[in-house]
Amino acid sequence: xxxxxxxxxxxxxxxxxxxxxxxxxxxxxxxxxxxxxxxxxxxxxxxxxxxxxxxxxxxxxxxxxxxxxxxxxxxxxxxxxxxxxxxxxxxxxxxxxxxxxxxxxxxxxxxxxxxxxxx
Amino acid sequence: xxxxxxxxxxxxxxxxxxxxxxxxxxxxxxxxxxxxxxxxxxxxxxxxxxxxxxxxxxxxxxxxxxxxxxxxxxxxxxxxxxxxxxxxxxxxxxxxxxxxxxxxxxxxxxxxxxxxxxx
Ligand SMILES: [Ca+2]
Ligand SMILES: [Ca+2]
Numbered sequence: 001x002x003x004x005x006x007x008x009x010x011x012x013x014x015x016x017x018x019x020x021x022x023x024x025x026x027x028x029x030x031x032x033x034x035x036x037x038x039x040x041x042x043x044x045x046x047x048x049x050x051x052x053x054x055x056x057x058x059x060x061x062x063x064x065x066x067x068x069x070x071x072x073x074x075x076x077x078x079x080x081x082x083x084x085x086x087x088x089x090x091x092x093x094x095x096x097x098x099x100x101x102x103x104x105x106x107x108x109x110x111x112x113x114x115x116x117x118x119x
Numbered sequence: 120x121x122x123x124x125x126x127x128x129x130x131x132x133x134x135x136x137x138x139x140x141x142x143x144x145x146x147x148x149x150x151x152x153x154x155x156x157x158x159x160x161x162x163x164x165x166x167x168x169x170x171x172x173x174x175x176x177x178x179x180x181x182x183x184x185x186x187x188x189x190x191x192x193x194x195x196x197x198x199x200x201x202x203x204x205x206x207x208x209x210x211x212x213x214x215x216x217x218x219x220x221x222x223x224x225x226x227x228x229x230x231x232x233x234x235x236x237x238x
Contacts, residue, residue, distance in 0.1 A: 004133045004214060008221040011126035016225040018123055025229055058176040095123060096223075102127040103218070106135040107211075110144055 011099070020095050024088040030081050037081050044076045130218070139214050143207040149200050156200050163195045 015021050031037045047069050054061055076082045134140050150156045166188050173180050195201045 007130035008218040014123045099127045
């Protein structure tokens with residue numbers, strides 16, 4: 001029987017060649033190839049990460065920050081290339097979560113607790 | 120070409136049949152089958168989780184708590200079955216981290232940043 005690493009490399013290849021990954025790649029490159037979209041997307045990511053970090057560290061998030069984040073999301077969702085990218089990210093994310101659940105199943109069976117799903 | 124899920128299930132089977140996983144399973148069952156060892160191990164896990172949670176939430180960890188945790192670690196490390204279990208967990212953990220790096224490589228290549236290794 002092939003070992004774990006062989007199977008992991010096969011899986012990596014299957015991910016790389018999947019519609020889900022190539023779709024994400026195309027969408028990502030479309031955004032990165034457009035200066036305006038790129039900047040908008042990077043601002044959005046930065047806002048998200050800052051809020052997430054604060055949340056994880058139990059810091060207070062002001063109403064103003066929440067409102068600002070909401071507006072940033074609204075703007076990027078109306079940008080066709082960025083909203084396409086976010087859709088594709090969500091799609092691959094679902095697949096990666098599924099895969100992660102499948103391969104951590106032996107540990108889950110052993111320890112009897114489901115692993116925290118990755119976002 | 121087989122799809123991602125087929126490869127994920129093959130990988131899951133390979134993990135389940137690996138020496139690393141069966142070694143962990145044996146060590147885990149040895150500890151769980153011994154009331155004293157089981158309680159000691161569960162106390163240890165509880166202490167670890169409490170401290171990790173505090174750390175993640177940016178809460179202060181007192182010198183007393185650090186000292187108490189150090190003592191718990193010392194005690195469990197001297198217990199042959201528990202220290203064996205911790206070794207086996209570390210061993211499988213390394214494999215799972217490697218596998219996780221392999222299968223997230225397409226995303227890493229795309230986004231240009233290494234994913235945070237899972238502990
Ligand atoms: Ca444009
Ligand atoms: Ca005993």
